[in-house]
Amino acid sequence: MKTFNLIHKTLCVFITLMAYCLTAAAIDGENNKPLRVAVAGVAHGHLNDIVSRMDRGDFEVVGVYEKDDRMRRHNGLVAHNNRIPAFADLGEMLDSIHPEAVVAYGAIYDHMEVVEECAPRGIHVMVEKPLAVNMKHARRMAKLAREHGILLLTNYETSWYCSNHEAYRMVKEGQIGDITRILVYDGHQGPIEIGCGKDFTTWLTDPVMNGGGAITDFGCYGANIATWLFDGRKPLSVYAVTNHQKPKKYPKVDDDATIILQYPDVTVQLMPSWNWPMNRKDMYIYGSKGYIYQSTPSRMSLYRDGKETDVRPTKLNAPYDDSFRYLKAAVRGEITVQPTDLASLENNLTVVEILSAAVKSARTGKPVRLK
Numbered sequence: 001m002k003t004f005n006l007i008h009k010t011l012c013v014f015i016t017l018m019a020y021c022l023t024a025a026a027i028d029g030e031n032n033k034p035l036r037v038a039v040a041g042v043a044h045g046h047l048n049d050i051v052s053r054m055d056r057g058d059f060e061v062v063g064v065y066e067k068d069d070r071m072r073r074h075n076g077l078v079a080h081n082n083r084i085p086a087f088a089d090l091g092e093m094l095d096s097i098h099p100e101a102v103v104a105y106g107a108i109y110d111h112m113e114v115v116e117e118c119a120p121r122g123i124h125v126m127v128e129k130p131l132a133v134n135m136k137h138a139r140r141m142a143k144l145a146r147e148h149g150i151l152l153l154t155n156y157e158t159s160w161y162c163s164n165h166e167a168y169r170m171v172k173e174g175q176i177g178d179i180t181r182i183l184v185y186d187g188h189q190g191p192i193e194i195g196c197g198k199d200f201t202t203w204l205t206d207p208v209m210n211g212g213g214a215i216t217d218f219g220c221y222g223a224n225i226a227t228w229l230f231d232g233r234k235p236l237s238v239y240a241v242t243n244h245q246k247p248k249k250y251p252k253v254d255d256d257a258t259i260i261l262q263y264p265d266v267t268v269q270l271m272p273s274w275n276w277p278m279n280r281k282d283m284y285i286y287g288s289k290g291y292i293y294q295s296t297p298s299r300m301s302l303y304r305d306g307k308e309t310d311v312r313p314t315k316l317n318a319p320y321d322d323s324f325r326y327l328k329a330a331v332r333g334e335i336t337v338q339p340t341d342l343a344s345l346e347n348n349l350t351v352v353e354i355l356s357a358a359v360k361s362a363r364t365g366k367p368v369r370l371k
Contacts, residue, residue: 035059035328038099040090040114041106042066042075045191045200046128049323050103051076059324063097065090066106071199090117099123101151101331107203108210112137115152119144124151124331126323130220130355131348133211138352142345151330151337152345155323158221158281159342161297162321166313167285171229175302176287179229182268184222184283187214190274192249205253212359213253215242218272221281223354226261226268227347229285232340234350235261235268238357239367245275259358262367 037059039050043066054061054077065087066072072086087093094102094117101124104114111127118125125145131154132138145152158164171179188194191201203209210216227233238261242254249255256275261268285292290304292311300311319325319335326343329335339346357368 031332031334035324035331036062036098036100037324037327038063038065038093038097038102039077040065040102040104041110042071042077043068043107043199043203044105044128045196045204047076047105050105051080053322053324054080056324058328062099063087063093065093090114094118094121094123101126101327103155103327104128107206108133108216109137109203109208112141115141115144119148119150122148122150124153124327126151126153126155126327126343129154129156129224130211130216130351131345132352133208133216135352135356138349142349145345153327153330153337153343154224154345154348154351156221156224156342158225158297160316160321160323161281161294162313162316163294163296163298163300164225165316165320166300166311167283167292167294168229170292170302170311171285171287175289176285176291176304177289179266179285179287181266181286182226182229182283183286184225184268184270185276186218186221186271186281187273187276188279189276190246190249190255191217193274194279205250207253210253211355213242213250213255213257214272214274215240215254215257215259215358215362216355217274219257219259219270219355219358220351222259222268222270222272222283223261223351224342224347225283226270227350227354228340228342230263230266232346232350233263234370235263235354237262237367237369238354238361240358240361242362243275250274254362257358257362259354261354 034057039061061084063085064077067088077084102114102118104111104127111132115125132141191204240257240259243256246255256273259270282295292302294300298313300313301308302311319329330337337344353370357370361368
């Protein structure tokens, strides 16, 4: 009898282990499949980010939605692969192809519509920066995402800069002491000047469809990074001024802005502009013991003890080095998106609140206190 019980227990353990191994293998096999991604809108100049990665194998574009007939027939996705099914109706696309995630490459104003269609269907969403044109849209999107349990991520080019992550690590390790001031420079010579297409610039220079001009287009980067560095804390107040240095080219929106975020003990100055003489996304982080200058995605320097030294930032590991690898890992449950993450809903609600306050401040000439 004892021998029988021992054999029975051994068999049970073996069967349990086999079931676990088979389940784990099935999950692993599922996770190794390309992420099924659909694209909503093609008017964004960042569309090339997905086109340039389409042949990598970690995701597949299973459908594209665009309401404009001409753009739906002629865009970078179709040019790269004309077998991708194209739809004039977003809901029809979602119900036909059942994607795991949708990436939005239309006007910022259209982000809310994408979430309204995707969230009730349980489809995750990643939008291009910023999250929304105003807080009304942002709150509506957040409510839907939370009610239906979907991820709502925001993609910034700067989220994948190893120099930014190295700067974050150095700050948290106290290498420059307590932060005393941050200066963030973002922008270029102007979207028309650098050759952005008309489909892109038409909505980018519209105050309704984009939420503003340079103040929105490039102000969001610094707001995102400041919110990250301060672990999600909001500034006490926001003060902004805007300029129209090229009113003939950009008559409807600002082309240059300065935004001051006042925290209890730190001032952060954001300088988004379409009037820089060069492309730039760099920043200074000043502290009580020195400063960090992040000059490019992979170059930076540290000033301490009276001397400046070059720093070689550590290369980012997958999936934290690329927006689509990050999206796939988050959707498949391989990573957990933290509220303080650069792409998180929480961070980007604060970003939109800062931008909305900046637009109001520039209009009224007064600082705006955040609740």
